[in-house]
Amino acid sequence: xxxxxxxxxxxxxxxxxxxxxxxxxxxxxxxxxxxxxxxxxxxxxxxxxxxxxxxxxxxxxxxxxxxxxxxxxxxxxxxxxxxxxxxxxxxxxxxxxxxxxxxxxxxxxxxxxxxxxxxxxxxxxxxxxxxxxxxxxxxxxxxxxxxxxxxxxxxxxxxxxxxxxxxxxxxxxxxxxxxxxxxxxxxxxxxxxxxxxxxxxxxxxxxxxxxxxxxxxxxxxxxxxxxxxxxxxxxxxxxxxxxxxxxxxxxxxxxxxxxxxxxxxxxxxxxxxxxxxxxxxxxxxxxxxxxxxxxxxxxxxxxxxxxxxxxxxxxxxxxxxxxxxxxxxxxxxxxxxxxxxxxxxxxxxxxxxxxxxxxxxxxxxxxxxxxxxxxxxxxxxxxxxxxxxxxxxxxxxxxxxxxxxxxxxxxxxxxxxxxxxx
Amino acid sequence: xxxxxxxxxxxxxxxxxxxxxxxxxxxxxxxxxxxxxxxxxxxxxxxxxxxxxxxxxxxxxxxxxxxxxxxxxxxxxxxxxxxxxxxxxxxxxxxxxxxxxxxxxxxxxxxxxxxxxxxxxxxxxxxxxxxxxxxxxxxxxxxxxxxxxxxxxxxxxxxxxxxxxxxxxxxxxxxxxxxxxxxxxxxxxxxxxxxxxxxxxxxxxxxxxxxxxxxxxxxxxxxxxxxxxxxxxxxxxxxxxxxxxxxxxxxxxxxxxxxxxxxxxxxxxxxxxxxxxxxxxxxxxxxxxxxxxxxxxxxxxxxxxxxxxxxxxxxxxxxxxxxxxxxxxxxxxxxxxxxxxxxxxxxxxxxxxxxxxxxxxxxxxxxxxxxxxxxxxxxxxxxxxxxxxxxxxxxxxxxxxxxxxxxxxxxxxxxxxxxxxxxxxxxxxxxxxxxxxxxxxxxxxxxxxxxxxxxxxxxxxxxxxxxxxxxxxxxxxxxxxxxxxxxxx
Ligand code: SF4
Ligand code: SF4
Numbered sequence: 055x056x057x058x059x060x061x062x063x064x065x066x067x068x069x070x071x072x073x074x075x076x077x078x079x080x081x082x083x084x085x086x087x088x089x090x091x092x093x094x095x096x097x098x099x100x101x102x103x104x105x106x107x108x109x110x111x112x113x114x115x116x117x118x119x120x121x122x123x124x125x126x127x128x129x130x131x132x133x134x135x136x137x138x139x140x141x142x143x144x145x146x147x148x149x150x151x152x153x154x155x156x157x158x159x160x161x162x163x164x165x166x167x168x169x170x171x172x173x174x175x176x177x178x179x180x181x182x183x184x185x186x187x188x189x190x191x192x193x194x195x196x197x198x199x200x201x202x203x204x205x206x207x208x209x210x211x212x213x214x215x216x217x218x219x220x221x222x223x224x225x226x227x228x229x230x231x232x233x234x235x236x237x238x239x240x241x242x243x244x245x246x247x248x249x250x251x252x253x254x255x256x257x258x259x260x261x262x263x264x265x266x267x268x269x270x271x272x273x274x275x276x277x278x279x280x281x282x283x284x285x286x287x288x289x290x291x292x293x294x295x296x297x298x299x300x301x302x303x304x305x306x307x308x309x310x311x312x313x314x315x316x317x318x319x320x321x322x323x324x325x326x327x328x329x330x331x332x333x334x335x336x337x338x339x340x341x342x343x344x345x346x347x348x349x350x351x352x353x354x355x356x357x358x359x360x361x362x363x364x365x366x367x368x369x370x371x372x373x374x375x376x377x378x379x380x381x382x383x384x385x386x387x388x389x390x391x392x393x394x395x396x397x398x399x400x401x402x403x404x405x406x407x408x409x410x411x412x413x414x415x416x417x418x419x420x421x422x423x424x425x426x427x428x429x430x431x432x433x434x435x436x437x438x439x440x441x442x443x444x445x446x447x448x449x450x451x452x453x454x455x456x457x458x459x460x461x462x463x464x465x466x467x468x469x470x471x472x473x474x475x476x
Numbered sequence: 477x478x479x480x481x482x483x484x485x486x487x488x489x490x491x492x493x494x495x496x497x498x499x500x501x502x503x504x505x506x507x508x509x510x511x512x513x514x515x516x517x518x519x520x521x522x523x524x525x526x527x528x529x530x531x532x533x534x535x536x537x538x539x540x541x542x543x544x545x546x547x548x549x550x551x552x553x554x555x556x557x558x559x560x561x562x563x564x565x566x567x568x569x570x571x572x573x574x575x576x577x578x579x580x581x582x583x584x585x586x587x588x589x590x591x592x593x594x595x596x597x598x599x600x601x602x603x604x605x606x607x608x609x610x611x612x613x614x615x616x617x618x619x620x621x622x623x624x625x626x627x628x629x630x631x632x633x634x635x636x637x638x639x640x641x642x643x644x645x646x647x648x649x650x651x652x653x654x655x656x657x658x659x660x661x662x663x664x665x666x667x668x669x670x671x672x673x674x675x676x677x678x679x680x681x682x683x684x685x686x687x688x689x690x691x692x693x694x695x696x697x698x699x700x701x702x703x704x705x706x707x708x709x710x711x712x713x714x715x716x717x718x719x720x721x722x723x724x725x726x727x728x729x730x731x732x733x734x735x736x737x738x739x740x741x742x743x744x745x746x747x748x749x750x751x752x753x754x755x756x757x758x759x760x761x762x763x764x765x766x767x768x769x770x771x772x773x774x775x776x777x778x779x780x781x782x783x784x785x786x787x788x789x790x791x792x793x794x795x796x797x798x799x800x801x802x803x804x805x806x807x808x809x810x811x812x813x814x815x816x817x818x819x820x821x822x823x824x825x826x827x828x829x830x831x832x833x834x835x836x837x838x839x840x841x842x843x844x845x846x847x848x849x850x851x852x853x854x855x856x857x858x859x860x861x862x863x864x865x866x867x868x869x870x871x872x873x874x875x876x877x878x879x880x881x882x883x884x885x886x887x888x889x890x891x892x893x894x895x896x897x898x899x900x901x902x903x904x905x906x907x908x909x910x911x912x913x914x915x916x917x918x919x920x921x922x923x924x925x926x927x928x929x930x931x932x933x934x935x936x937x938x939x940x941x942x943x944x945x946x947x948x949x950x951x952x953x954x955x956x957x958x959x960x961x962x963x964x965x
Contacts, residue, residue, distance in 0.1 A: 065899055068832040069507070071542035071603055077698050078602045078824045081582040082691060083590070084563050097495065097516050097558055098502055099543065105505035112504030123499040143699045144828035146755050360868040361896055361903065362834045368756045375697045402698050 057110060057159050060152035064111035066145065066363055073103035073137035073149065076403040086398035086431055089136040091406055091424040100127050103137025106153050120165045128160050129167045130420055133257045133411035134341040139374035139402045146363060146371060150346075157259030169415040170258045177263055181249035182215040191245030193217070193224035197231050202242030203278050209234070209241040209315075210280045214290045215250050217445045222452070226445055227286060229472035230312055234284075236475050237324040241284070244274060251285075253293030253342070258412035268293070268303050275307060282308040284315045286468075288340035288444035291378075292347055299350040311343055313443045313467050317381035320388050327474035330391035335470075336437040337386060337394060338428060338451075339404035340444035345374030374402035382443050382467055389474045395435040405431065407447040414450065425454035432462055439463040441470060479512050483533050487553075490525040491515050495559070507546050511554040518559040520629060520637060520677040526555065527674070528635035530957040537957060539675040541577050541605040549960065555675065563587060564678060570650045572626050572680045573606075581606045582823065584681070586691070594686040594822075596624055601827040607679040609664060611842070611889045613821050615882040616731065616739045618684050620889070622664030626652045626680035630663060633673040633953035649680035662948060671961025673953050687737075687779045692819050699753040703815030709780035711790060712818040714747055714805040715797050716773035720855070723772045724848045726800035730776065731884040733796070735789040737779035738821060741890075743876030744769055747805075749830035750820045751813050758833070766874060770803055774880070777818060831895065834871045839907045840893035841915045844924040847881055850890035853923055854879070857892045857914040864894065864910060869903040871895040 075081065076089045088094040093102035100109055106127065113119070131153065138149035160166065173183055180186050193213065202210045211234065213227040234241050252267025271294070275283065285291040288311065295309035310318075319325040339345075351372055355365040379401045386394050399405045408414065408424030429451060432440040440462055442448055451464040478498055479487070488496050495516040503510055512535065517523045523539075530537050530553060537553040540546070548554070561578035568591050573584055581595065582602035588594050596618035598610040611620035618624065627643035627650070640663055642648045644656025653660060663672055693704040706712075717723035723741075730736050748762035778793055780786025797804070808814060831838040841857065843850045858875035865872045871894075879890035894910060896903040918925035919934065935942025953959070 062899075066832075066836040068828070068836060069505075069543045070601065070828055070832065071544075072601075072828065074542075075580065075582070075603060077701070078582045079692070079694055079701050079819055081580075081586050081602075081823075083586045084579070084583045087580070087583050097556070098497055098505075098514060099556065100502040100505040102505075105502075108505040108508070109501065112508065119501060121499055121501045123497065124501045127502075139698055143701075145833055361871045361900075362755050362759075363836060363897065364755045368754075371754070373699055373753075375700060377697075379697065 057114060057152060057155040060148055060155060061111065061114055062357060062363060063148040064107040064114070064152050066147040067104045067107040067111070068145075069104055069108065071102070071104065072144065073141045075140060076399055077140055077143045080403055082398055086405075086434075089140055089399065089403055089405065091134070091408065091420070091427070092131045094427070095420055095423055096130060101130065103141060103149050103153065106131070106156065107149065110152050110156050118159075118163065120160075120163070125160070125165055125167065128157055129170070129416045130413065131411050132341070132406045132408065132413050132424065133157075134406035135346045135374070136341070136403060136406065139345050142371055142373040146369075148371070154257075158261045161259035161261070166259075167412070167416045170260075170412045173412065173415050174255060174258065174260050174263055177250055177255055177267070181267075182219060183250050183254045184215045184219050187219045187221060189246050190218045190248050191243065193227045194231065194243055194245060197228065199231055200242035202244055202280060203247050203274065205242055206279065207240050207242035209239055209282045209284050210275065210278070211241050211243050212248065212251065212283055212285045212290050212294070213243065214285065214287045214445065216449065217286045218248065220445070220449065223445045223449065226448070226466045226468055229468045230286060233316060233325065233468060233471055233475065237319045239319070247274065251290045251293035253289045253297060254412065256293070256297055257410060264297070265301065268298050268301065272298065272303050272305070272307075280307070282310065284310050284312055286312055287446060288343035288347065289446055292342035295347065296350045311347070311378055311381070311443065313343070313382040313385055314378060316468070316471055317384045320385065325475065327389050327471060329474050329476065331389050331470055331473050332391035333439055333470070334393045334395065334437045335386060335439045335441045335465075336397050336432050336435045337382060337400075338397075338407065338432070338440055338442040338447055339377075339379060339401055340442060340447050341404070341406050341410055343382075343443055344377040344379060344404055345402045347378045348372045348374060348376040377402060385467055385471060386441065389470055392470060395437050397431045397435055399431065407442070407444075407450040409446040409450040414446070421450060422454055422457060425450040426458055429454050429458060429460050429462060433460060437462075439465055441465050441467055443467045483535075484513065486529050486533075487513065487515060487526065490522055490529065491517055506554050507543070507548050509548040510550045511548070512551050514554045514556055516556050516559050520631065523555070523631045523675050523677055524635055524637055526553070527631055527633065527957065531635055531955045534955055535957060536959060538960060539577070542580065542603055544600065544604070557675075560677065565649070566591065566593070566683075567649070568593065571683050572649055573683050574649050574678055574680045575606050576678055577605050577607055577676060579606045580604060581608075581825070585823065588683055589686055589688065590690045592686050593683045595681055595683050596620060597822075597825045599825055599827060601825050602823060607676060607681060611882070613738050613740045613825055613880070615880055615889065616736055616884055619883045622660065624682040625664045626650060626682055628652065628663055628676055628680070629678040630672070631675045631677055633955075633958035652680075662952070673949060673958035673961045687781045692823065694819065701816070701819070702812050703819055706811055706815055706818065709783060709786035710818065711778045711786070712775065712808070712814045712821075714742070714773055714775045714808045715802040716769035716805060717771050718801045720772050720851055722800040722802070723774065724851065726796050726802055727774060727847065727881060728886055729796045730793065731881045731886065733792050734884050735778065735792045736776050738777040739774055739880055740821060741774040741879040743873065743878055744773070745873030745876050746830045746878060747775065747808070747817070749833065751816050752829070755834055762873070765805065765807065768805055768807060773802075773805070775817065775821065777821065831893065834895045835897035837898040838893045838895045839911050840891055841911060841918065841925060842889055842891040843918050844889055845887065847879060847886055847888045847890060850879065850888075850923055851877070853918050853921060854890045854892050856917070860910055860914055861892075861894060864906050867906075869896060869900070869906045
């Protein structure tokens, strides 16, 4: 069905522009009111969530006309879903799904972006969204971790492409291993056998590549008898938890983000952060852990003929309400000496780090611009450090800080937990 | 339709290559209109330069802020003002705020609340320009339409920069009528066509005393926002009455006693829309609330400056309501719902849930005038909705209308709309016919209604206003580059 299934949703757009802003009730001043990086950077309405729907509806009606400008619009979007949350405060209609389908359509029509083609070529060749810097499991050398493909474990830790291969981020995987060891969790990794979750390929519009990755991952998981997967990054979390479910591939696999798992371990008393960390922090909600980490809702139905855009059976919209917001905050609050000050744009209406949707590949300048805006917001809280829960966010913020010379430090939540338990 | 290369370059030289686009691919997002180009000026000088070029090349233009749906002429230039988004000044002492057109009401309101001030958020919603002309929920205490515009910086259709009111003789924004040129009838007139040619590039908006908190204590995750507590000395209630006459009696007395911060003549369909988070929930809530009310009603917010002030206002309110046989809607006394509605009405101005959510479109007839008379007209317009409801062409809201008094008085706004699916041609045609018929009736019965395309008739009814207006327009806009004026929604 592709884009066609969202014809009615796209036609529902009343062009109110609410999708450009955080929900009105949350507006707390003149600054930090924008929620969509794309319209904020490129300004023409067509770059907003609503504008994308207007174009999609027109193209379904009048035929697809690809121009350089159209592709510029399509690929300058982080697929962050913030537009959908703001719209769905009031409206009953899908926003991100048609934007996603539009991309998939572009890729199917061969209207791709060269930088994304390159990233996907790498995925097909190496099973990774980032160029390999060695063997995938090298980060675990010397840690004595179990190989989940051979030994029986309760939990599979999926480190993900960036955390596995980026020398400056491998510390996150190592910190996680220490945390899980300390808590006495029977866990393992797939090591060199681990492959990309496919989530970023999906965001980029390469649905078939995503599905291949998903099937291979689930085959590995089934074969190893894994019941629970814990992911290092938000990208992996959304892929395993939401997207695999969307395509009915997940079965009853339990998927947890590391922040959820650590929160659980602390609450169960299996992990006791005792060492004072001494840091004032602010927390960045990764899009794919927060609003887009909301569980998938399976639904099939038909529009009820008549005056309202309603369906039989009624449709439950994913409005960002049930994302993972509290567990990382619980963890931060449990760390001795850590004080948390919130930014203006948080939880379901958080500003994206800039890396999503393949933008870090297709337009690094825009990705950086988006990250710099978040750094500015984090600085406004007066916190010493910006904490996140995704290696893609950490990388984006590290680069922005290098560029701006900001004194802000950036940590993944596992780094602070490691400091508090060691 | 497309601009010639030379003309395009002339505009590009003004705004820069990044801020002009004539690719037809973006036009569906600009009201499905084939504009010659979209431009994004960032300041008054750029607006002026663009307008001068429009005169040179005889190109009409339309300035727009956040947008909404609209009808626009093909081949004109679209000035998207989103880069003009600064709050220039908040003057607490003289109680005004100077803004550029793309500052939205939610932004300005949030800044004002920090200093104990607020503004009239227009019915279009707090997602729209803070300098919008029109009416809103707070008309009772903040007045509406042109009354809130003070000094204005205006680029005329001929490309002159005019500074009205006090700004015309000094650098001060405090007054729209002097010392300096007033131009009120041209700049902020509410009579048809209700729009001013050219572009407002800055305006001082009158602001008002805010007795509430610097920030509402909102909790929850969208769309389930609520208040963790009702702010001290605040109360929100919905009252229904045995008859329209009794409702109007209470509305009038509340106005005369000046005790309401907001009096909004909501019908229960609108209440249901505002407190619910989906279409299905709204339908069910509407049915339930319809059974709870005894007749027509209104929503009131009381805001006290002190506990004693609040107690006094509340007592007066309850006395007036009791005298008129009014009954408070019990389910809205639940603090959770009370908080939702309080915040929704003050901060959001409610519009999207109650207008666009059901079918994607609404068609409205606003009528200004003596409230008890305009209500009589609206009852007729509501009856005329019933066959459309019966056929399932428009949303069932019980044929309801709404409205409120302005400046605590008996004059006010009465409005009625149909919510429908614009993709359904039968519904669209039926609603258009209803709109034409009922607005024509309003005009014939001598209510102040806007009638598209009937300037002659309205003009004759308003001292030949249209003839004068045409003469003024010829002077202001000799090349007819701003024929439709500037919609700042
Ligand atoms: S996508 Fe939603 S919020 Fe955005 S303009 Fe359309 S209806 Fe409004
Ligand atoms: S997904 Fe994110 S970047 Fe894309 S249009 Fe929506 S809010 Fe903007």
